[in-house]
Amino acid sequence: MSERYTITEASVGTLLQALTSSGQRVLGPKLVAGRIEIAEIRTLADVLQNGQSVVSAKGVVFPKVERLLKYRFDGKNIALEDVEPQAQPTILLGLRPCEARAFHALDVVFNWDSKDKFFNTRMANTTVVGLTCTQADESCFCTSLGSRPDDTQGSDILLSPLKAGGFVAEVLTDKGKALVALAKGILQPPPIRPDVIPPATVAPAFDAKNLQQKLAAKFDSPLWAEQSLRCLGCGACAFVCPTCVCFDIQDEADTKQGQRLRAWDSCGMRIFTLHASGHNPRDKQSQRWRQRVYHKFAYYPERLGTLGCVGCGKCSRACPVDMNLKQHLAQAASQG
Amino acid sequence: MEALASKAKELLTAGTVKVVIGYGKGTGENRRPIFVRAVERAGDLVVDTACTQNLATYLTKAEVRALGRMAIVAIPSTLRSILQLAAEKQLREENVLALAIVDGGVRELATFDAIEEAVATIPDAIGEADQKMIDKLTAMSVTERRAFWAAELGRCVKCYACRSSCPMCYCERCTMDCNRPQWIPVASHAIGNLEYHMVRAMHLAGRCVECGTCGAACPVGIPVHLLTFFAEQTVRRQFGQKGGASAKLDYAMSTFKPDDKETFIR
Amino acid sequence: MADPFEPKMTAFVCNWCTYAGADLTGTSRIKYQSNVRVIRLPCTGRIDFMLVMKAFSRGSDGVIISGCHPNDCHYTSGNYHARRRWMVFRDLMDFMGIDLRRVTFSWVSAAEGAKWAELVNEATNTVRALGPYTEVQQLAAAGIE
């Protein structure tokens, strides 16, 4: 049974101070110049109760550009230098429950076979304090994937806002407990009947299991070409996505030294699968769009036992041509 | 809106075009590109002030062109794009027909000359806010400008939405995707982003139709369109030529005049 | 005491005029500052702003770009094309925050050995007074975790 506490509005500031002075970085969804970004949280006012950040928080554990290796050229020889990820202890405060669940989808890829120390080191240094969603929009579809706006999965602590201000904190993991230990004296026992703001209502648009079954017979359907006719083939959807994990590895060097970098990549881009010979296994945008859908909703569950999507809807909001994933999936699930 | 629907119906019924590229209802209040191929879907076409994306991007897409002759719902910048694409030999008159949205009505423009005439009557000033921002930036010190762009481009994730949404970025193989040598770094670190956006702006100087679709496409809200606007204005100021004015103009950056006047070469 | 700052200058010059001009400077035994590294290209028409960016990000403090005078291009019009391109990319670089005081443009013919010496000296003095150009170099290391 998880522990529960109450945290008042006034004590959030004290808590933030305690965390910062313990050397931890506190990040979370925050309004910056009219956009919601994952940015440093300094005061209670920074904690944004509703709305989704444009880009997900995955960069904390899987940065958009990260160094994997360094080397020096020394005549004919090469001196390799291993790289240790510099992972600052980080609290993700007020993360939406959908995003909190997304770390699992990253974890299964980075660790299903060999272990990726870069991801693992950063993940080990990250504590997730989720915040129940009390508002959703037309791009949200967590409930279609078997989750809900107050899902505890993936959070070390889940906060639920109280009508009277402040939060109920549900401590879910050891990392959560460690965090609570830092906040001794700040937390109070939970109210007997916590009067929380009700979680957002997100009407399910389809059923993920049913979708997966439908996909099995739909690979050659004209649906994918139809849906993707307006797709521009950019990577906006993949780069804002909290679960998209595909990456590129690039060398950058001068005559003396070099480094091997990992950078986000997207299966929606033409050159993703393009061979040097000119052959491209997924030459058409419709094939690439289909890959994106199948990878997340068919291949992930078949292979890794989890969905490659959390229903946060960031891709739909970021798409320059309004490719709404929820609608497209509902369409795929409802047909034949 | 009804005028547009009936025009689309007429064109599709007569077989004049096979597809009408236009705007339809999207998520919430959004408008999204739609491709009307059946007469009974003509009613899906929407025209209102939310229709701001330049749809000319689709005119060079193989999947769309494969549908057959195209009609395109055109806002002023779309008309300019058509002319610029024509000038760059990317579009033939017989491939496209513009349905220009002017004064709340629809005007069918079937020839490049007709489009050119129409474009000449449309004021081509960029938005007031954008001009103000460019002026503000030009008034800054170079150090301030550097700091401004470092902060803005710091958010860039190199999703290439700006490139993909641009009607003039039709190259089959973009220089960003060429790696022998890897001239511009692939990764979206600071220098990779700066060089990418500099190259993009430079490649659009003299070709940009100032639609601002790239800036609108940016998921993280970087005003990348200011870069191409500025480059375009630089060309206009110095060479008196602007992108998207005519289907017959040479690209300003691939030509020269012996008496081009500069002030900085010693 | 630290050594006084000596700028690294990179010069992109065309093969036919400025490179020959610089050669003449040497054979005429005209002394000029040794800070400059000369990179010879077939024609100024080849000189892209990315060369300038690469020079800065790899440690140059200043850049000199020079070729044939108008009407003297070995390839008839390479320098005219180059001039047009410079007229645009110079403004764009400035707009994006690159310090133009560190980029010197010039026409130096094969006969202008003295002008080359003068040009290098002046550009080098200007950049020496400005100090090291670290801004682009810093960018080259930023944004990697």
Added chain:
Amino acid sequence: MEANIYKPYLMRIATITDEAPGVRTFRLEFADAKEGEAFTFTTGQFGLYSAFGEGESTFCIASSPTRKGYIECTFRETGRVTSSLADKDVGDIIGFRGPYGNVFPLEKWKGKNLVFVAGGIALPPLRSVIWNCLDLRDWFKDITVVYGARGVNDLVYKHELEDWGKRSDMKLVVTVDPGGEKPGWTGKVGFVPHIVEQIAPPATNSVAIVCGPPIMIKLTLPVLAKLGFGKNEIYTTLENRMKCGLGKCGRCNTGNSYVCKDGPVYTLAELETLPAEY
């Protein structure tokens, strides 16, 4: 401290052989002999070879695991990494990560006839397994190799082809496309699928291993089917683009399969369960 799975071995180029225009073979020895002693691989596997400063590129290990102390790779100069590799000299250091991927099931093939069919630059992956089988010759019954290239100049491993041609314990058929022959050419002229049909290797108690350009594979498979090879008796090896080789970067993903983990070796039966995205 966890190991860095992206850290390559350093390999010294021991020899360079020019095989065909733009095609080279490197023999690579471990710069650190201790690493070399601990290193093992099985035929069919591949690796990521790096030209430092340019990046990594994926090729099979073209040598046989029965030959110890080195590995070989054969590549065509095509992209950024391979052009840089082509500029290397003997003694230069390159990187190698691997071995990755699945293997040819030699144990399963014991007591059977083997038919290898290769086209062009696709002989290298089969060369590893061919040598491996020749080195374990008594495991198998008849061994037939059909190899074709566009022209005589494009044939790789010319010296080995000569040796194989002289061997009495295997049958080698080399062919070039019509128009690719040269005066004095004693091999066959014709496309690989036709030649396979012509020589009609027996399908009973046999396996076929096919590797080549997509068009060759596409046209050879029906021929083998006609000859009576079952879908579980036909093997091929895929070459999707890869970045990590570890089942993470997503590039080689085809259907629910990662070519880098579940492949590169597939039977035709397995291949038919995947979308044709390779």
